[in-house]
Amino acid sequence: MNHLLATDLISAAPLWRTIDQPMALKALVASLGVALIAWELWWFLGRHGGGVAAREGEAGLQEITITVDGGYAPSRIKVMAGRPLRLSFHRIDPSGCVAQVIFPDFHKTLDLPLDATTSLEIPPTAAGFYPFHCGMNMVRGVLEVVDQNATSASRS
Numbered sequence: 001m002n003h004l005l006a007t008d009l010i011s012a013a014p015l016w017r018t019i020d021q022p023m024a025l026k027a028l029v030a031s032l033g034v035a036l037i038a039w040e041l042w043w044f045l046g047r048h049g050g051g052v053a054a055r056e057g058e059a060g061l062q063e064i065t066i067t068v069d070g071g072y073a074p075s076r077i078k079v080m081a082g083r084p085l086r087l088s089f090h091r092i093d094p095s096g097c098v099a100q101v102i103f104p105d106f107h108k109t110l111d112l113p114l115d116a117t118t119s120l121e122i123p124p125t126a127a128g129f130y131p132f133h134c135g136m137n138m139v140r141g142v143l144e145v146v147d148q149n150a151t152s153a154s155r156s
């Protein structure tokens with residue numbers, strides 16, 4: 001009685017069964033996923049307005065002021081690789097949401113007092129995209145660090 005025979009296992013009802021969803025639903029879910037990925041790529045890597053280049057100050061220090069008001073303006077900042085950068089955030093938005101700005105790649109968190117300009121220095125960096133965001137990851141921007149040689153080559 002306690003012995004389970006091989007024939008019992010074979011004849012037993014399957015433990016799971018496949019529920020076949022309609023093709024249209026599968027297609028909808030798949031295309032929704034693709035759309036989300038596309039949107040994410042556009043958000044982080046897309047050229048919305050091409051980005052704003054930092055100006056170059058003394059001793060190769062790149063500087064840019066970002067206005068914090070419901071978002072970062074500019075939100076896409078173009079800087080040169082291998083040179084120090086100073087970002088100044090001018091916060092005029094009273095929302096607590098933007099009271100902090102975080103640079104995950106640089107392990108830096110900056111508190112932004114209201115109606116003030118707060119600066120952050122970022123050491124020379126390799127080319128790439130470095131996103132930054134508010135404390136809750138709702139307001140976002142990106143640093144686009146470009147190789148100087150690559151830039152001049154693409155211009156010619």
Ligand SMILES: [Cu+2]
Pocket residue numbers: 096097098134135136137138139
């Ligand atoms: Cu936020």
